Structure formats: C-alpha cells, structure tokens
Amino acid sequence: MNQYLESYSAAINEFHRARNQAQLKVLLARLKGEPTDLLDFEEVRKRLKAQGMIERGIKQIPLNAIVGSLGRYHDFTRDFLPKQDHIKDRWARVRLAFTGLSGIPPIEVYQIGEVYFVKDGNHRVSVARQLGATHIQAYVTEVKTRIPLTPDINPESLIIKEEYLEFLEKTRLDFRYPEIDLSVSVAGQYRILLEHIEVHRYYMGIEQKREVHLEEAAADWYENYYLPIVKRISELGILRSYPNRTPTDLYLFMSEHRAELEKRLGWELRTEKAILALMDKAQNNLLERFQDFFEKIDTHLFGGKFSGGPPVGEWRHRTIAVASPSALIQDILVPIDGEEGGWFAVQQARKVAERENASLRAIHVLENHLSEPETNHLQENFENILQDSSIPHDLVILKGDIADTICDRSRYIDLVVMNVRYPPGPQPLDRLVSGFRELVQRCPRPILATPQVVSPLTRGLLAFNGSPKAQEALFLSVYFAKKWSISLTVLSVDEKESQAQKYLNIARKQLTYRQVTAEYVRRTGSVSEAILSTASAYGSDFIIVGGYGYAPLIQVLRGSVVDELLRSSPIPILICR
Known part of the structure; x- marks a missing residue:
C-alpha cells in the first residue's frame, strides 16, 4: 500500500510539472500570438462537411499528428500538456498504468488526412508524450472529407480549409483533377481566385459567343492560365525566396503585384514580365542591398x-x-x-x-x-x-x-x-x-x-x-x-x-x-x-x-x-x- 501511495505521489508531482509547463507555454504563446488549444473535432467535422467514416483497425500513429479531441479539447494544450487541475487524479492513475502489469489499452481516434482527433484516451496521449514516446497504438476511424488536413493545422488554417472547401464545391476542380492542390496560407484568398475565374469565364463567353458554365471556365483557367504560371514560378526557384508560402500564394501575389505595376506604368504587363517582377522582389541578397x-x-x-x-x-x-x-x-x-x-x-x-x-x-x-x-x-x-x-x-x-x-x-x-x-x-x-x-x-x-x-x-x-x-x-x-x-x-x-x-x-x-x-x-x-x-x-x-x-x-x-x-x-x- 505504501509503495502504491509513493508511486501515486510521484505521478501527482509529474502532473504538476507538466501543468507548470503548460502554463508557461500558454503564456509564451499569447505573447507571440500563437494558438495553443486543441481543435474541436465536431467543429472541424462540420466545417469540412465530413462525407462518411471507415474503420481502419489498430495502427501505430505518431503522437505529434494528434491535433484535436472530441469533447476534451479544453483540458489539454496542443501538445497535450494538462491545462486543468481537476484532471490530476485521472492523469496520475493513467501514469501508474503505463508502468503497471496490466498496461494500457489502445486509444480511439478519428483520422482526417494526416491528423488525428482523440475520441477516447486523452490522458493516455498526455502521459505518453510526457514519457517521451513518439507513437501510440490506436483504433483508427477515417473520416472522409474533400479537404485533407496536415499536422500544422490551427484555428486560422482551419478557416482557410473551410474556404477551400467552398471554393471546390463551386468549381468542382477536385473531381476533374483529383491531385489538385490550391492551398493558400492566408484567409480570404479563395474569393480572389473565384474572381479570377469569373473574369476568365466572361472573356471565354465573349470569345466563344456562348454562355460558359463556371465549372468549365474553372477548368480552362486552371489548365491554360494558372498551371503555366505556377510551373514557371517553380522552375525559376522563386518559392525558395518565400518560405512558408504555397505556389497559389505566389500566383496571387504575382497577380496583385502585376495589377499595381500596370496601374503605375499605364500599360498591360505580360505574364512573363510579371513573373520577372516577382523575381525582382524575391532577390534581396546582401550584395544587391x-x-x-x-x-x-x-x-x-x-x-x-x-x-x-x-x-x-x-x-x-x-x-x-x-x-x-x-x-x-x-x-x-x-x-x-x-x-x-x-x-x-x-x-x-x-x-x-x-x-x-x-x-x-x-x-x-x-x-x-x-x-x-x-x-x-x-x-x-x-x-x-x-x-x-x-x-x-x-x-x-x-x-x-x-x-x-x-x-x-x-x-x-x-x-x-x-x-x-x-x-x-x-x-x-x-x-x-x-x-x-x-x-x-x-x-x-x-x-x-x-x-x-x-x-x-x-x-x-x-x-x-x-x-x-x-x-x-x-x-x-x-x-x-x-x-x-x-x-x-x-x-x-x-x-x-x-x-x-x-x-x-x-x-x-x-x-x-x-x-x-x-x-x-x-x-x-x-x-x-x-x-x-x-x-x-x-x-x-x-x-x-x-x-x-x-x-x-x-x-x-x-x-x-x-x-x-x-x-x-x-x-x-x-x-x-
């Protein structure tokens, strides 16, 4: 009995250390303006309009790919440090189970793309991360969505994913091009992409002297306008000068910069010249300074x-x-x-x-x-x-x-x-x-x-x-x-x-x-x-x-x-x- 109390007391101390770590991380994150909360699975499911679920059985999953929870997202930080004092008893008992003879059962998770949401086993995930584990056994249920998620997902990027879904619902580009990736890093950009497609649609209608549907215009814009520009940007290595930006970000950045230049110059700028102008903005080495x-x-x-x-x-x-x-x-x-x-x-x-x-x-x-x-x-x-x-x-x-x-x-x-x-x-x-x-x-x-x-x-x-x-x-x-x-x-x-x-x-x-x-x-x-x-x-x-x-x-x-x-x-x- 005394040995159990000593082990339990040691587990409580571990909890308090983890709790202090959580408080410090939350404070630093607030100063930096960074999110620390887990994502709410229900909110994510609704935003991405889940289309069905498939049982995938037991798998070893990476702990750092677990980004949210069903119902317990307020109890832990993004890296599963405990945020609430009232969970310390449950946390300590789970900690003891990790070293006990009975061990711990697999957790249960929902999978969307490359990330996971805990359905059952939040405390087990928290303890496992404190012990330095990198993977954990889990019963996996895959949730089907049109937009996959990656481990860097956060509340802001979730809004972007929701906007992306709305964009795909209107253009249906993902049905025609299953491997398409028009991801962006800033909210509000898909509205601008739709404007580009609408302009393209307008001129297609004039050229072909007929009504052009949005889906048809979107496909033509993607193949004959967007892809050649993004391919050229990639070939020239311009992306290397813009870390944490996507090809679609640079396409939009080039389009915006092009419009500004055309207004200043007083004439239309060819796409090739707009790409060169983007290169000029990217080249900012010490010698040029x-x-x-x-x-x-x-x-x-x-x-x-x-x-x-x-x-x-x-x-x-x-x-x-x-x-x-x-x-x-x-x-x-x-x-x-x-x-x-x-x-x-x-x-x-x-x-x-x-x-x-x-x-x-x-x-x-x-x-x-x-x-x-x-x-x-x-x-x-x-x-x-x-x-x-x-x-x-x-x-x-x-x-x-x-x-x-x-x-x-x-x-x-x-x-x-x-x-x-x-x-x-x-x-x-x-x-x-x-x-x-x-x-x-x-x-x-x-x-x-x-x-x-x-x-x-x-x-x-x-x-x-x-x-x-x-x-x-x-x-x-x-x-x-x-x-x-x-x-x-x-x-x-x-x-x-x-x-x-x-x-x-x-x-x-x-x-x-x-x-x-x-x-x-x-x-x-x-x-x-x-x-x-x-x-x-x-x-x-x-x-x-x-x-x-x-x-x-x-x-x-x-x-x-x-x-x-x-x-x-x-x-x-x-x-x-």
Whole structure:
C-alpha cells in the first residue's frame, strides 16, 4: 500500500510539472500570438462537411499528428500538456498504468488526412508524450472529407480549409483533377481566385459567343492560365525566396503585384514580365542591398551620373528564363520628346515591333504639365505613325526625371529605342552632364540609338573585342541573324593585328557553332573610324556594339568609342550590356 501511495505521489508531482509547463507555454504563446488549444473535432467535422467514416483497425500513429479531441479539447494544450487541475487524479492513475502489469489499452481516434482527433484516451496521449514516446497504438476511424488536413493545422488554417472547401464545391476542380492542390496560407484568398475565374469565364463567353458554365471556365483557367504560371514560378526557384508560402500564394501575389505595376506604368504587363517582377522582389541578397544603397547615394549626391547600372548579361539571363528563344523582344519602350526629329525613333521602333510581333510602349516625360491641345497633338502624331499597323501600342505622358523614368520603366520591356538628338559631347564636362550617356550607363536593357533616319535593319555590323558586353552584342547578333535573316559583318579593331584576329576567331567559333554565316574584317587604328568606314564599305544599315567598357567616372574622363559613334554614326547603333 505504501509503495502504491509513493508511486501515486510521484505521478501527482509529474502532473504538476507538466501543468507548470503548460502554463508557461500558454503564456509564451499569447505573447507571440500563437494558438495553443486543441481543435474541436465536431467543429472541424462540420466545417469540412465530413462525407462518411471507415474503420481502419489498430495502427501505430505518431503522437505529434494528434491535433484535436472530441469533447476534451479544453483540458489539454496542443501538445497535450494538462491545462486543468481537476484532471490530476485521472492523469496520475493513467501514469501508474503505463508502468503497471496490466498496461494500457489502445486509444480511439478519428483520422482526417494526416491528423488525428482523440475520441477516447486523452490522458493516455498526455502521459505518453510526457514519457517521451513518439507513437501510440490506436483504433483508427477515417473520416472522409474533400479537404485533407496536415499536422500544422490551427484555428486560422482551419478557416482557410473551410474556404477551400467552398471554393471546390463551386468549381468542382477536385473531381476533374483529383491531385489538385490550391492551398493558400492566408484567409480570404479563395474569393480572389473565384474572381479570377469569373473574369476568365466572361472573356471565354465573349470569345466563344456562348454562355460558359463556371465549372468549365474553372477548368480552362486552371489548365491554360494558372498551371503555366505556377510551373514557371517553380522552375525559376522563386518559392525558395518565400518560405512558408504555397505556389497559389505566389500566383496571387504575382497577380496583385502585376495589377499595381500596370496601374503605375499605364500599360498591360505580360505574364512573363510579371513573373520577372516577382523575381525582382524575391532577390534581396546582401550584395544587391549594397548596390541599391550606393545607387541611392549616387542619385542623391550626383543625380545618378556615376551609377554603373545592372550586371552585364542580366537582361539576357532574365529574358531567356521566361521568354521563348524565338521571341526575345516582346515589348519596346520609345521615349519621345515631341520634337519633329524625335518621331524617327517611333518609326524605327515600329520596324522592330513588326518583325518581332512586339508591343510598343511610348512615354513622354516632362517637368511641367502639358496643355490639352499639346497632349492631343502628341497623341495624334503618335497614332498617325501607327495608324495602318496592328501593333499593340500605348502612349503615357508623365512627370519626372527623364533618365530615372526611362531606366525604371525599361525594367519591364526588352528594348529601348531612342532618337540621338543630343549625343555625349567630346569633353569630360559634356559627358558628365549628358543625359544620353547616363542612360547608356544605367539602362538595364539594350538601347537602339537612332539618328534622324529609319533603317530597314537588314545588314548588321558587329564590333567585337571579346569583352563581356561585346559577348552580349554577339548574342543579339546571332538572334537577329537567325530570326530576321540579316546579313552580318564582324569587325575587330586592335593595334596588334594578332589580337584583332584572336577576337575574330572567338566570334567565328561561336557563330559557326550556331550556324550563322558572316563576313569577318580585321582593322587597326582608330576604333570608331574603323567601325564607321567598315559599315560604309559593307553597306551596313545598323551597328551592334557592347556598352561602355570603363567604370562611370573613368568613362566620363576618358571618353568612349560608344560616345564617338553616337556623335558620328549616320545609322542606328544597338548598344548591348
């Protein structure tokens, strides 16, 4: 008898230790705003509209997958620490049974998905967890629902599951796609998904000239819109930058961010560009933070004159990641100043857009407000140039710094086409104050700089010196040769003929590998003069070059071949970075 009392007293002490643990955990959870309660099985069953039960017999089940109880959910915390003093006698006797000769019978549980709810045996679960057990024997009754549960379920996520069920009841997507998973991590998102489907349904009805049922529209939206986007997000590894988020979360996040960007930009954003914008928000490493920090200092102190722009090849890597290899240029940005000579850039951009089946996005940046007649005149001239074309186009008039605005908006397009009316001057001070030099230095996209001509863009001259930016120019030369069937001449200029020949051999090897034929020219002397004379001799109608090769400050002081070409070339220059 004394031995039993001693064992019982020890069990009571264990209960009090567990009870103290429970109080501490509840307090800490309240401070963090985290739930600690067990889930009520009846509430869960009703919310998920249980469809039937199946007896599964005795199983070993993981204790950490038990998340709720039938009737006793107020007596224990989520990890089954005792919350009520009145259960200590029952708890102590169960504790003694664990070490007694008779042992303990299996508990009884309901199973929904991957989680369990105790029907009988709450105290046994509590004691087993205190003793460090990981599994326990249980009679399992499986409860059938359309929405499975996982061990991380909590009251908030239960609301989300209920909303998911309502969504599936309306769309019946789970009947057509049994493995579908549109789980989200925030309540209220399924209402937005339904709005997306309703919009999709509306346009399906217009296109097919008939009434489209919601279930049909949902299936079409899922297969042809949702899945391709989520697949691309997954392939690009964007999910890794958003821990604890689901693919559907990122689909909705991208859609919201896309709408915000479209409102700010004034034009529709392609899905590919919206995915890239999502990548931009995801990429937030330390190096990029430092780069952004120094660019802000440069903008504040020097007006952005010494910003080096994005890394070499960024546009190529980003574009290849989301675009078709046969359609790299989908959107073209054309800044227009409203002057007579400035409209050549729009005409040149039209040439490119027609070849690429691209959209043309024009902007007019001003410091002061335009009068209504001036705005109408600008819009009228723009429309006149494109009146007999099927090219999608927009003209947005906005206020701000010209270079900042162009660089910002160019992040969402593939090519900038600009008229060269004020090229960088020959002196350091001229280059320092040159807005065009700043754009070439900072712009994250290739720039087609055009004088007051419209070139057919059929004969390209690639100036190649083996530098990283020249490699980018070579990449686009290959693209134009394959896609546009342009004739290509490759020029290398160096004081040493052997070095020039080395560069030509590099270009020849890469072009031959890609089955592109070209003429190869080696020159010495002034680089800019050699480029212009070769272009004239071979009948080239545009030049393809890499961007500035020096750091911004050195480039301002020393000048650049690119600057010399901008001042002297009678044909367009494609500047690549």
